[in-house]
Amino acid sequence: MSLSAPELQLISETLGRVPNDLEHRIFDSLWSEHCSYRHSKPFLSRYKATHRFGALGVEANAGGVQLSDGQTVFFKIESHNHPSHIEPKEGAATGVGGILRDIFAMGARPIVTGDLLCFGLPDQDAWMRHLIPGVVNGISSYGNAIGVANAGGATRFDARYQYNILVNVFALGVRSAQNVIDAEIPQALLKNPEDLELHIFGCKTGRDGIGGASMASETFSEASVSKRPQVQISDPYMGKRLLEISLTLVQEKLVVALQDCGAAGLSGAVFEVCAQNKCGATVALDQVPQRVNDLKPGEIAVSESQERMVAVVHKNQRDAVASLCAKYDVPHGVMGCLDSKSEIKLLFGEKVESVLDPQFVCTGHQSLYTNLSPSDAKGFSSDAAFKYESGTQSLKESAEGWSASLQGCSREWIVRQYDQHVGGRAVLDPVNHPVSVHVATPDFAAHSDCQTIVGTRLSLSPEWAEQYPYVAAWSLVREAMRQLWVTGLKPLGFTNGLNFANPEKKNVIKAFDETIRGISEAAVHYKVPVVSGNVSLYNASEQNEIPPTVAFGAVGEGRLQHHPQVVNHYPDTLYVYELASDSDDVHQTALDQMLKNLGEVAPTIARGFFSDLKPIWQGFIRWMNSMPESWTGNLTSLTRDSILKIGQPVAWIVTTEPLLDLKPSNGVTMKQLGVLTRCFEKQNAELKIECTDGAIEILDLEQLKLTSTHTLTERAQLL
Amino acid sequence: MPKLSRSGKAAVIFFPGSNCDQETCAFLNPFYQNVDVIWHRDRFEAKSYDLVVLPGGFSYGDYVRAGVCAARSPAMADVIHFAKNxxxxxxxxxxxxxxxxxxxLPGVLIRSELGRFDCRYVSLKNTSASNLKWQVPEQVILPIANTFGRFYLPDDQDSRLWNEGHVVYTYESQESISGIAALTNREGNVLGMMPHPERAWAPHHAYQFGSRLLPNGSDL
Structure with a gap:
């Protein structure tokens, strides 16, 4: 348990006595960093400046934006770092389950998930070689089984995650205009709160995951492995039934409010519903369906047993809800009802176990943490010392080194274990496209010609974020915008998972602040809202701490008939162009404008490469390595500097037709670098490159591809 | 599948753990007037349907062995009766x-050679099964997504399948996957396949081969 002395003192003073076991457990869970965001809340308020660009439901389970067809798309990133490091399969699987419940609690059908993973180096220790396949297996076993397509994501390998891996999960769902639901209860219904019952349905409650939220709010030590019982156990088959029941309840208007039982379990859900709606409740803990018969009231209140939902149901709909749950063989219980008092009475049988004020439980600790505030620094200057990395190697050496590195090698072993096609909505194969695209129109029948598509770009902070957190955050946003534009999509909203070390350390909280400032200033610059997010702190161990790591998700929309279908099947010739802005300004606005214009003629664009997060050259080689066919090509007048450095005002685009009439916009020059041609003899797959300094190099593309495919499996000893 | 005129009825059986319900219904909708999702525990009037579909997923969490528990669901009694007629x-x-x-159908589906879940496109070769009461296109590329996709039958029985022409598709030679991809029964009315035609038919799918897979007598 992790309540601090001042916290305990505040609780005792407010209650007028020492908290009992049940109360102690509730405060311990709900006042944990994981649930209460006590260190991060003041900083996150920076994102409010972005909400005016169309954010919806920012206080709810997941935030969203409206699509032009009237539907709302909800999306969010959640971290499951601590449990995954202790028990990789269940830790990762319950991460997927939790985020999906957040989406369908909004009445939205989840259509895409994705994963942002940071591992240590697998050749250094056996535990890491256990964690990598374990996490992938957890994600695939849960996500594939519940039937939501996986859009890939990003994976990073770095020694700084050796003792604290990161598992961040993204999910996105779509809701039609009729299916409105929220954790907020309509005022008219709150007039007679006693008519509103609290229901729980899903898995029976057991002892798994007790204290999970407070575990996730501590740093790691040798003793952490002993916390395995605090990791929850997943059940995707129950998850799928919960999903269908929840969506039916919303569609048929049988529920008033819906809430996932996530961190802090039942008490998290009940106290949040009451605090948000400024009402009280009576809750009979013994009415919760239980897996074992000797659970203590405190255990029932905070167990994080998975696959459970709490619903507020009008008493007239009680039987309809019960019979729907019975049809799907899903345990269901009525725990009590709301009332107009400002307290929650927790009963176990006849006995009143506790009476607590939901406002105090949810926000009472904030008075202890008023000394934290974001810095006032403004503008792009705080990382002014940012130095672009410059490569000195030949392009050939760089390509070979990158393909043979854990950072640059193929992720196919991971992504192929995820079902990318389930649901039938996937447009682009995520293995070789940085933006995953899915049809969002509910009925995607064969001959409908105006379907809405949503695209997701998932990315991780660059390796240099520790030195330059502000620039790194800004670049993350800019790169995502560019990827969405050249895929022919209009960016609509962002989500972010902020993973940091111990916030009580000055350098950590500074980087945290700078990162949020970078994201929010870039989001305001591009007029796109940050709609949701997650914060995971204390990602550190006795040995080291993680670098500032943002798991970033950007979502855009487009129309299917305007979309480059052709990227699923490239033609036999591809054209490579370089766009360069002549001004070196940090915002690179001219280049942005040009890419946006190009995106409007998107059917010809196969790919874009940018130097925002990593050198263009690395991105290009990674793409060549990921293509299923063999290619041969010729590129001339390459400027070594501009494609080996980070943050250059340069972009490459690959098109399926030559761009003949396109006029560059002000301040951008464009030149054709060369062509790539499909070849049927693998041994002919080579790329001849000529640099402006006169050097000519030849890359053996088949060899690079082979190296890239085998690096991960060999170094991590994967089967 | 069949009948662009949107007539007739198709039943999709939904087991606990089925997860391809969304794309399967979307696949059938343009062709059938009614696509009914039948909960596995409900008996149903199978003879009023023109097609019965068992969708993909992980029924009963693959408990015991993939498909074992679902095969004993109440609704399956009606499916079996329907198929045998x-x-x-x-x-x-x-x-x-x-x-x-x-x-x-004979045989059993066991863990694939790769040993882990595998999601990719595969090329299939039509082995022109005799008796087949389905129209199936010749050369096909379809997605697969499974862990237990390797068809197995003891050698002597396996060769009988081939001799009697019950094999519908085999995998084109690939590194990690080989053998039978689709199979029919002696009468040719029951078709089982590991690849997913319901994920390869719409304009946005990478391939559209699935839309050419029809029961005989369908008027396109």
């Missing part, structure tokens, strides 16, 4: 596993 029945992925476990 010549009704067009198709099982896709987990549906194929259920058909095998219910005895409507």
């Amino acid at each position: 010549g009704g067009p029945t198709i099982g896709i992925c987990n549906g194929f596993q259920i058909l095998a476990e219910s005895g409507l």
Whole structure:
């Protein structure tokens, strides 16, 4: 348990006595960093400046934006770092389950998930070689089984995650205009709160995951492995039934409010519903369906047993809800009802176990943490010392080194274990496209010609974020915008998972602040809202701490008939162009404008490469390595500097037709670098490159591809 | 699948753990006037349907062995009766596993050579099964997504399948996957396949081969 002395003192003073076991457990869970965001809340308020660009439901389970067809798309990133490091399969699987419940609690059908993973180096220790396949297996076993397509994501390998891996999960769902639901209860219904019952349905409650939220709010030590019982156990088959029941309840208007039982379990859900709606409740803990018969009231209140939902149901709909749950063989219980008092009475049988004020439980600790505030620094200057990395190697050496590195090698072993096609909505194969695209129109029948598509770009902070957190955050946003534009999509909203070390350390909280400032200033610059997010702190161990790591998700929309279908099947010739802005300004606005214009003629664009997060050259080689066919090509007048450095005002685009009439916009020059041609003899797959300094190099593309495919499996000893 | 005129009725059996319900219904909707999702525990009037589909997924969490528990669901009694009376029945992925476990098709689906879940496109070769009461295109590329996709039958029985022409598709030679991809029964009305035609038909899918897979007598 992790309540601090001042916290305990505040609780005792407010209650007028020492908290009992049940109360102690509730405060311990709900006042944990994981649930209460006590260190991060003041900083996150920076994102409010972005909400005016169309954010919806920012206080709810997941935030969203409206699509032009009237539907709302909800999306969010959640971290499951601590449990995954202790028990990789269940830790990762319950991460997927939790985020999906957040989406369908909004009445939205989840259509895409994705994963942002940071591992240590697998050749250094056996535990890491256990964690990598374990996490992938957890994600695939849960996500594939519940039937939501996986859009890939990003994976990073770095020694700084050796003792604290990161598992961040993204999910996105779509809701039609009729299916409105929220954790907020309509005022008219709150007039007679006693008519509103609290229901729980899903898995029976057991002892798994007790204290999970407070575990996730501590740093790691040798003793952490002993916390395995605090990791929850997943059940995707129950998850799928919960999903269908929840969506039916919303569609048929049988529920008033819906809430996932996530961190802090039942008490998290009940106290949040009451605090948000400024009402009280009576809750009979013994009415919760239980897996074992000797659970203590405190255990029932905070167990994080998975696959459970709490619903507020009008008493007239009680039987309809019960019979729907019975049809799907899903345990269901009525725990009590709301009332107009400002307290929650927790009963176990006849006995009143506790009476607590939901406002105090949810926000009472904030008075202890008023000394934290974001810095006032403004503008792009705080990382002014940012130095672009410059490569000195030949392009050939760089390509070979990158393909043979854990950072640059193929992720196919991971992504192929995820079902990318389930649901039938996937447009682009995520293995070789940085933006995953899915049809969002509910009925995607064969001959409908105006379907809405949503695209997701998932990315991780660059390796240099520790030195330059502000620039790194800004670049993350800019790169995502560019990827969405050249895929022919209009960016609509962002989500972010902020993973940091111990916030009580000055350098950590500074980087945290700078990162949020970078994201929010870039989001305001591009007029796109940050709609949701997650914060995971204390990602550190006795040995080291993680670098500032943002798991970033950007979502855009487009129309299917305007979309480059052709990227699923490239033609036999591809054209490579370089766009360069002549001004070196940090915002690179001219280049942005040009890419946006190009995106409007998107059917010809196969790919874009940018130097925002990593050198263009690395991105290009990674793409060549990921293509299923063999290619041969010729590129001339390459400027070594501009494609080996980070943050250059340069972009490459690959098109399926030559761009003949396109006029560059002000301040951008464009030149054709060369062509790539499909070849049927693998041994002919080579790329001849000529640099402006006169050097000519030849890359053996088949060899690079082979190296890239085998690096991960060999170094991590994967089967 | 059949009948662009949107007539007739198709039944999709939904087991606990089925997960391809969305794309399977979307696939059938343009062709059938009614696509009814039948909960596995409900008995149903199978003879009023023109097609029965067992969708993909992980019914009962693959408990015991993929398809074993689902094959014993109440609704399966009606499916078996329907199929034995010549009704067009198709099982896709987990549906194929259920058909095998219910005895409507021979053999069993075991862990694939790769040993882990595998999602990719595969090329299939039509082996022109005789008796087949389905129209199936010649050369096909379809997605697969499974862990237990390797068809197995003891050698002597396996060669009988080949001799009697019950094999519909085999995998074109690939590194990690080989053997039978789709199979029919002696009468040719029951079709089981591991690849997913319901994920390869719409304009946005990478391939559209699935839309050419039809029960005989369908008027396109």
